[in-house]
Amino acid sequence: MRHIRLLVPGNIRHSSGGNVYNARLVAGLRELGAAVDVISVEGDWPHAGATERRRLGTFLEASEPGGGPGQAVAIVDGLVAVGAPAELEAAARAGQETWVLVHMPVPESSGESSLADEARALSAVAGVICTSAWAASVLTERGLPQAxxxxxxxxxxxxxxxxxxxxxxVVAALLPNKDQMLAVEALALVQDLPWTASLVGSDRADPDYAREVRAAITENSLQERVRFTGELAGEALEAEWARTDLSLLVSRQEAFGMAVTESLARGIPVLVREGTGAEEALGLAGLTAADGGPRLPGAALPLPEGGQESPRLLAGVLRHWLQDPDMRESWRAAALEARTRLPDWGITARGVLALLAEQD
Structure with missing residues (x-):
């Protein structure tokens, strides 16, 4: 059984999908008997300074390479890895087996330098694990031989x-990429219908954006209908899910969107943005319609960035759902069926161990 060191970014302290995935993966690996050390690597990743990168190099060196079958292996969170290609290259030259766990590929908008760092980092390691087929396809399209x-x-x-x-x-930290502003703008267009809404997530990850969202709610007179809950966990989060009839994850970029499957696990249908990994999550249960095509427990909507087209489109779908009992029942039935067909975290952990075993 492998001794695994998981190196995670210390600067992501809100409940991100990546943090949740890392924690559940570690728990699953330990349940399977693997020895796992979790090392929080401080620094402003992926833009950490030289001191933090040197510290990362020290952590990699501490993994005691060269022990043969069953030797220690390092798995580096992708947010850290793309900020330290030179350190990963040095670890490879020293014979250290290192993998990268990619939650989200570097966005195209990040520029050529960041994309080049990603390519260097991923080319230096023994293997790359992605948390979605969407992310893997992005990386292979960029030239990575295998993900x-x-x-x-x-x-x-x-x-x-x-x-x-x-x-x-809307269950997500308040960040521009998660596009809570779009949800607010759409809700403002259906004020004539009865509904309530909650924005569930940290407002500290990007305080400026959180203030913009709050201002938009005030400007549209939605204060009595849209509630900020902050980041929730445990019973408080379960209570919020229990009262929910529809969830939205309209992120501009999303590698998978675990809020989607968490919603489906409770029989709640979801609206997502078409073309993102959230669409993969929505179809994960593999439901089939009567005509043989996919049957989604919700919908994936084409929502272009900018302008008023997307708020109007999202509002139109919300209006239809709010006014049409048959549509609500159809989506609800699909979500309830999907609820029984979702993979558990044990499958995730066994899959990762199987990949590492192939290198022995």
Whole structure:
């Protein structure tokens, strides 16, 4: 059984999908008997300074390479890896087996330098594990010879009862990429219908953006209908899910979107942005319609960035869902069926161990 060192970024302290995945992967690996050390690497990753990069190099060197079958292996979170290509190259030259766990490929908008660092880092290591097929396809299109996939699991959860009037939830840290502003703009266009909504997530990850979202809610007179909950966990989060009838994850970029499968685990349908990894998560259960095509427990919407087209499109779908009982029932039935067909975290951990075993 491998001795695994998982190196994670110390600067992501809100409940991100990457943090949750890392924690659940570690728990799953330990349940399977693997010895796992979690090392939090401080620094402003992926833009850490020289001191933090040297410290990362020290952590990699401490993994005691060269021990043959069963030797220690380092798995580096992708956010750290793309900020330290030279350190990963040095570890490879020293014979250290290192893998990178990619939660989100570097965005194209990051520029040529960042994309080049990503390519260097991923080329230097023994293997690359992606948390979605979407992410793996992005990397292979950029020239990476091979990217393995270990999809997130999901924990069983109680079926949501919903609310009257219908309650909508956006479960994500308040960040520009998560595009809560789009959700607010769309909700402002359906004020004539009964509903309530919650924005569930940290407002400290990007305080300026959080203030912009709050201002938009005030400007559209939605203060009595849209509630900020902050980051929730445990019973408080379960209570929020229990009252939810529809969730939204309309991120501009999303490698997978574990909030989607967490929603489906409770029988709650989801609206996502087409073309992102959230669409993969929505179709994970593999439901089939009567005509043989995919049957989604919700919908994936084409939502271009900028302008008023996307708020109007999203508002139109919300209006239809709010006014059409048959549509609500159809989406709900699909979500309830998907609920029984989602993978658990044990599958994720076994998949990762199998990949590492191939290198022995």
């Amino acid at each position: 393995h996939v270990a999809l997130p699991g999901v924990d069983p959860a109680a079926q949501a009862g919903g609310s009257t009037p219908p309650h909508l939830a």
